[in-house]
Amino acid sequence: QKEVEQDPGPLSVPEGAIVSLNCTYSNSAFQYFMWYRQYSRKGPELLMYTYSSGNKEDGRFTAQVDKSSKYISLFIRDSQPSDSATYLCAMRTQGAQKLVFGQGTRLTINP
Amino acid sequence: IAGITQAPTSQILAAGRRMTLRCTQDMRHNAMYWYRQDLGLGLRLIHYSNTAGTTGKGEVPDGYSVSRANTDDFPLTLASAVPSQTSVYFCASSGELGDRGNNEQYFGPGTRLTVT
Numbered sequence: 001q002k003e004v005e006q007d008p009g010p011l012s013v014p015e016g017a018i019v020s021l022n023c024t025y026s027n028s029a030f031q032y033f034m035w036y037r038q039y040s041r042k043g044p045e046l047l048m049y050t051y052s053s054g055n056k057e058d059g060r061f062t063a064q065v066d067k068s069s070k071y072i073s074l075f076i077r078d079s080q081p082s083d084s085a086t087y088l089c090a091m092r093t094q095g096a097q098k099l100v101f102g103q104g105t106r107l108t109i110n111p
Numbered sequence: 112i113a114g115i116t117q118a119p120t121s122q123i124l125a126a127g128r129r130m131t132l133r134c135t136q137d138m139r140h141n142a143m144y145w146y147r148q149d150l151g152l153g154l155r156l157i158h159y160s161n162t163a164g165t166t167g168k169g170e171v172p173d174g175y176s177v178s179r180a181n182t183d184d185f186p187l188t189l190a191s192a193v194p195s196q197t198s199v200y201f202c203a204s205s206g207e208l209g210d211r212g213n214n215e216q217y218f219g220p221g222t223r224l225t226v227t
Contacts, residue, residue, distance in 0.1 A: 098156060
């Protein structure tokens with residue numbers, strides 16, 4: 001079993017929909033949680049970063065961490081075609097430089 | 112500011128040949144990483160370096176080697192390429208762990224390698 005599991009999709013939704021992307025993990029020592037966005041034929045870019053449990057909002061994006069359930073989510077409100085990309089969750093333990101990534105979910109927003 | 116550059120952009124390589132993928136960063140980051148990305152498997156860490164002069168093995172190190180002679184460069188070498196090494200390779204770097212431990216990894220544009 002992988003340390004971090006992410007539904008690879010693909011996920012296709014109409015423009016304006018609310019999108020929910022999720023990851024589960026098995027290592028309870030993970031403290032830092034990230035979402036990266038990767039456009040086609042590009043490198044990943046950091047989208048959201050959360051420390052420990054709770055919610056963090058940035059514009060149309062909300063990252064949620066539930067450490068008791070070992071479950072993290074990324075919500076996208078009022079989704080736009082420009083949000084079409086692969087979204088990767090990543091996490092690490094305290095003091096570690098290395099990240100553990102999920103498989104990535106490919107998202108398409110249809111105009 | 113270029114960030115991270117990788118070369119070549121893409122390459123077709125015959126099995127058994129030696130190949131070095133180049134990675135250079137201009138952000139003076141201490142840590143650098145090499146990942147491979149394959150469909151359905153996500154990003155998997157090959158090797159990493161926490162600082163110049165040190166390297167470590169990641170999740171899938173077999174068949175690859177790295178060196179870190181200075182802060183800026185982190186080349187990845189395939190000594191004798193095999194078809195299973197066909198993948199997209201990403202180099203990344205990160206700075207010091209700051210307050211609350213955010214060490215964002217910055218990624219290069221990737222190298223698409225096909226081993227025939």
